[in-house]
Amino acid sequence: MIPKRMHEFLTNVLTRKPWEESLITQGSLCFMEFRFLEIDCLHSLGITADSMGPYLVVCMWDDESPIQIGGYLVVDNLSMGKPAMGGIRLALDITPPTIHNLARGMTLKNAAAGLPYGGGKSGIVASQALSKEEHEEVIKGFAHLLYRYKDIYNPGPDVGTNDADMKAIAIENGLDNTLSKPEEMGGTCIDLFGGAAGGVVTALKTVMGELDKLKKFPQFHDLKIPGLKDVTVLIQGFGAVGANVAKILTGDDPLDVPLIVGINGKDGYLYSEEGLPVDKLIDLWEKHKTAVRPFVEENKLYASDATGITYSNNCNNLLRESAFCFIPAAPVSNYLDLDKSSNPSITVDEMGKWSVVVEGANTYSPAPEVKSRKLKMERVVYRDKGVLFIPDYLVNSGGVIFAAQERHIPTPEHLQIPQYYLGNKEKVEDWLDKNRDEFKELSNKRAKAGMKIRDEEIRRNIIEFVNLLSQYADMLPSEAAEKISLSRITSSEKKRTIGEIMYKISTVKENSSVHDAAKVLVESESDILAVVSDEGKLVGVVSDWDITRASSDKTLYDTKLRTIMSSNVVTVDPKDHILDSIRKLELNGISAMPVVEGDRAVGVISSDIFTRHTLLRLLQNDM
Numbered sequence: 001m002i003p004k005r006m007h008e009f010l011t012n013v014l015t016r017k018p019w020e021e022s023l024i025t026q027g028s029l030c031f032m033e034f035r036f037l038e039i040d041c042l043h044s045l046g047i048t049a050d051s052m053g054p055y056l057v058v059c060m061w062d063d064e065s066p067i068q069i070g071g072y073l074v075v076d077n078l079s080m081g082k083p084a085m086g087g088i089r090l091a092l093d094i095t096p097p098t099i100h101n102l103a104r105g106m107t108l109k110n111a112a113a114g115l116p117y118g119g120g121k122s123g124i125v126a127s128q129a130l131s132k133e134e135h136e137e138v139i140k141g142f143a144h145l146l147y148r149y150k151d152i153y154n155p156g157p158d159v160g161t162n163d164a165d166m167k168a169i170a171i172e173n174g175l176d177n178t179l180s181k182p183e184e185m186g187g188t189c190i191d192l193f194g195g196a197a198g199g200v201v202t203a204l205k206t207v208m209g210e211l212d213k214l215k216k217f218p219q220f221h222d223l224k225i226p227g228l229k230d231v232t233v234l235i236q237g238f239g240a241v242g243a244n245v246a247k248i249l250t251g252d253d254p255l256d257v258p259l260i261v262g263i264n265g266k267d268g269y270l271y272s273e274e275g276l277p278v279d280k281l282i283d284l285w286e287k288h289k290t291a292v293r294p295f296v297e298e299n300k301l302y303a304s305d306a307t308g309i310t311y312s313n314n315c316n317n318l319l320r321e322s323a324f325c326f327i328p329a330a331p332v333s334n335y336l337d338l339d340k341s342s343n344p345s346i347t348v349d350e351m352g353k354w355s356v357v358v359e360g361a362n363t364y365s366p367a368p369e370v371k372s373r374k375l376k377m378e379r380v381v382y383r384d385k386g387v388l389f390i391p392d393y394l395v396n397s398g399g400v401i402f403a404a405q406e407r408h409i410p411t412p413e414h415l416q417i418p419q420y421y422l423g424n425k426e427k428v429e430d431w432l433d434k435n436r437d438e439f440k441e442l443s444n445k446r447a448k449a450g451m452k453i454r455d456e457e458i459r460r461n462i463i464e465f466v467n468l469l470s471q472y473a474d475m476l477p478s479e480a481a482e483k484i485s486l487s488r489i490t491s492s493e494k495k496r497t498i499g500e501i502m503y504k505i506s507t508v509k510e511n512s513s514v515h516d517a518a519k520v521l522v523e524s525e526s527d528i529l530a531v532v533s534d535e536g537k538l539v540g541v542v543s544d545w546d547i548t549r550a551s552s553d554k555t556l557y558d559t560k561l562r563t564i565m566s567s568n569v570v571t572v573d574p575k576d577h578i579l580d581s582i583r584k585l586e587l588n589g590i591s592a593m594p595v596v597e598g599d600r601a602v603g604v605i606s607s608d609i610f611t612r613h614t615l616l617r618l619l620q621n622d623m
Helices: 004-013 039-044 096-112 132-149 163-173 195-208 242-250 278-288 292-299 315-320 368-384 398-408 425-434 436-471 477-495 514-524 544-551 578-588 607-613 616-621
Strands: 023-026 029-035 056-062 070-077 084-091 118-125 153-157 232-236 259-265 268-271 310-312 325-328 356-358 388-390 507-509 528-532 538-543 592-597 600-606
Touching: 004 056, 029 132, 056 096, 056 132, 070 084, 070 096, 070 132, 084 096, 084 132, 084 398, 096 118, 096 398, 096 477, 118 132, 118 153, 132 153, 132 163, 153 163, 153 398, 163 425, 195 242, 195 325, 195 356, 195 388, 195 398, 195 436, 232 242, 232 315, 242 259, 242 278, 259 292, 259 315, 268 292, 268 315, 278 292, 368 388, 368 477, 388 436, 388 477, 398 436, 425 436, 436 477, 507 514, 514 528, 514 544, 528 592, 528 600, 538 544, 538 592, 578 592, 578 607, 600 607
Parallel strands: 084 118, 084 153, 232 259, 232 325, 325 356, 356 388, 507 528
Antiparallel strands: 023 029, 029 056, 056 070, 070 118, 259 268, 268 310, 528 538, 592 600
16 A cells, blocks of 8 residues: 555645556556656656756555555656666655655766766655564565666665665565675675765865865965864764764774764764764664764763763754864755754854865755755855865765676676576575675675775865866855766766667558558657658658648548658667757757668657757757
């Protein structure tokens, strides 16, 4: 059955388009799909479409499951390539706009990392706190829903899910249909290897060597840039990312280790000017998946701070403390704002004194009002207070870079789970055990490649980011970061070929009647048909306008297609670049043309397809 919260949300927003008009069913599985051009429906869902997307939004659920299984999928943009990559979030408050925000962040993150994959995200709507057994059943059921979109979306872990859940999905859908699997499946184990956290550390270390470039601006003129061992750090969110950031930072050369002075979690915050006992906190987190409360209980910090450590059960008070570097690593998108109206973790007038903010959490939103609000905040904090923000998608792409190695280094054919084992957990476990050594070797190979590429890409991005800011005094950090990602996307778009995005073209024989062609045209839901000879050679095209014009003064049953078709056909090759093809459409004043290989029509490309699949507006601005 559809989750209660999801049912309430959809009932409230989808009033202008009845559910039955959008519903697609596969047995008990139900899907409501909304495409890029369905602006009104997307708006009803709380999503603002723009030149980047979203490409597809899906509301989906299992109508017959005894436990409520359902959620949302947003494939935002596929300009960098297929499939889109992004994690599965499981929470009580999941909505389409939440998932769209995260999916857009993945579009920018994957582009900044130079990955040939689009951006996407999915979310499971939990109507209540789930038991372990219920959690496993929900993940399994959601895997069945996602399978329909396996060609355009590869899921990984996010808040509320983990590597073990990705294993469960792989057991149902196959190894290549999910990312960040555990070692016994040859996966990159993002949490185990600290994939995302390592990127945050690389960003911090890199920016320390670049900050001097900003000292020519008044707000940074008096900035004192310490050596790494003298850098103090606050970490908001001591979880999978935050705890691993602390672990990596303090695991380096003892003579070159920053001082972690504050952390927080949902159960409060800890702060000490002399530095916190990081090793102990990491041990507690690994044991309890939380660190603040266990540490407080062990050290009886309720009534006294004789240890030199300050404790508060208000986790947001951490942001009142000062440190050279602040690292947001909690699932809190709005950690800082100018006033309380947006319910931030803290307001600018109450924040501690920081010099650098390295966003380890996903904070990006494409919503115009959110972007505007953040830019206003940056104008004050960056320009007036001299605090450098490094946006999330330049920093925390380490996780998806790691995960992408599971596609870059393919799973050998002999290590693919046999089709007849899929869905049978016991048989898959036995089969995995027999191939354990090979999978472990594959996992290590992928993780090693991930570390190398992660550090190279993030280091490159941070250097380019600071260089941009140093060149343009009026540019804000969010604007510089977005410029980097968009430049990668448009550059990739120009290199993509028609063969990557063309649609299948329907054909009709040249001796057919116009009436026959009209029937094919309606069934194909296309604007154009390829007219072919008996040997299959392209001899012309016929459009919906050709048929409409013929119907005005002729009997369609008697008219032969060859008398109305266009034989002087403008075509494009599958290997031609997208930008060249857009120019060809505009130069010839047509809206569609067949894609021809040799003398055979192999597909169709149209302005509508360009609009759905590419950043047409951005490309046209560069023409």
